[in-house]
Amino acid sequence: METVAIIPAAGSGTRLRLETPKAFVPLGGRTLLEHAVAGVLNAGIELVVIAVPRDLKARALDMFRTQPNVQTVIGGTERTESVRNALAAIDGKPTYALVHDAARPLTPRRVFDRVLTALRAGHRNVVPVLPVSDTVRTLTSQQPEEVAPLGAPVERARLRAVQTPQGFTFDDLVAAHDRFARDTSTQMTDDASLLETMGIPSVGVEGSHEAFKITHPLDLELARMLCGRKEYT
Numbered sequence: 110m111e112t113v114a115i116i117p118a119a120g121s122g123t124r125l126r127l128e129t130p131k132a133f134v135p136l137g138g139r140t141l142l143e144h145a146v147a148g149v150l151n152a153g154i155e156l157v158v159i160a161v162p163r164d165l166k167a168r169a170l171d172m173f174r175t176q177p178n179v180q181t182v183i184g185g186t187e188r189t190e191s192v193r194n195a196l197a198a199i200d201g202k203p204t205y206a207l208v209h210d211a212a213r214p215l216t217p218r219r220v221f222d223r224v225l226t227a228l229r230a231g232h233r234n235v236v237p238v239l240p241v242s243d244t245v246r247t248l249t250s251q252q253p254e255e256v257a258p259l260g261a262p263v264e265r266a267r268l269r270a271v272q273t274p275q276g277f278t279f280d281d282l283v284a285a286h287d288r289f290a291r292d293t294s295t296q297m298t299d300d301a302s303l304l305e306t307m308g309i310p311s312v313g314v315e316g317s318h319e320a321f322k323i324t325h326p327l328d329l330e331l332a333r334m335l336c337g338r339k340e341y342t
């Protein structure tokens with residue numbers, strides 16, 4: 110097998126403020142998770158391992174019962190733990206591994222293709238990125254305040270927002286998660302950052318605005334509007 114994809118889908122979606130865990134929220138007649146799985150399979154990936162909340166495992170198994178190339182595991186309390194649980198369930202040794210958020214259900218195929226092309230060209234830590242369109246500043250205080258003092262603007266031209274799918278060699282991803290499991294003092298919000306702690310620098314390929322992460326209620330509204338357009342159905 111050349112490539113396995115892991116879809117962490119065990120988050121609760123606190124910021125979305127719905128009762129249903131985010132990956133199981135409907136979008137155009139199917140769940141975010143089903144969209145994400147379809148996107149991965151459409152990109153030609155042979156095996157997908159999804160990590161879901163414990164109490165939704167039976168639902169996920171039923172959802173993908175006719176698709177033997179979709180495996181289900183129980184996720185963890187953090188995204189990194191969900192990815193680690195998925196990695197532990199993989200038999201054999203694929204060459205590459207992609208990690209893709211269930212929360213990015215409308216990611217177009219061309220983003221998967223760019224990541225896979227960079228991996229096949231020998232890059233070991235590949236990340237889809239987009240330029241940032243707002244001016245960006247840091248807070249000078251650690252405390253969230255109603256009126257918050259700000260530092261100088263950060264040089265925007267070189268900033269990039271990071272998306273998924275992120276691509277790695279399978280062995281590097283396993284090693285990075287093994288290492289992280291032994292040192293939980295650091296907090297990492299994505300897998301590319303974990304590989305960097307092992308001295309494997311990331312490279313960026315072009316992401317897509319359509320690969321936006323459904324995080325807040327307005328993101329879901331936007332996704333539902335886009336889903337009604339022909340190319341998303």
Ligand SMILES: Nc1ccn([C@@H]2O[C@H](COP(=O)(O)OP(=O)(O)OP(=O)(O)O)[C@@H](O)[C@H]2O)c(=O)n1
Nearest residue numbers: 117118119120121122123124186187191211212
């Ligand atoms: N313990 C966790 C936390 C997150 N995720 C997954 O990681 C992806 C990105 O996380 P995010 O968008 O932050 O989702 P939530 O953690 O569910 O959102 P929130 O932070 O608002 O609760 C999502 O597909 C989410 O399901 C996961 O598998 N396991």
Ligand SMILES: C[C@](O)(CO)[C@H](O)COP(=O)(O)O
Nearest residue numbers: 188210271272273298299322
């Ligand atoms: C992996 C990610 O989507 C890259 O932007 C992001 O870091 C996930 O962060 P979240 O806080 O778990 O949504």
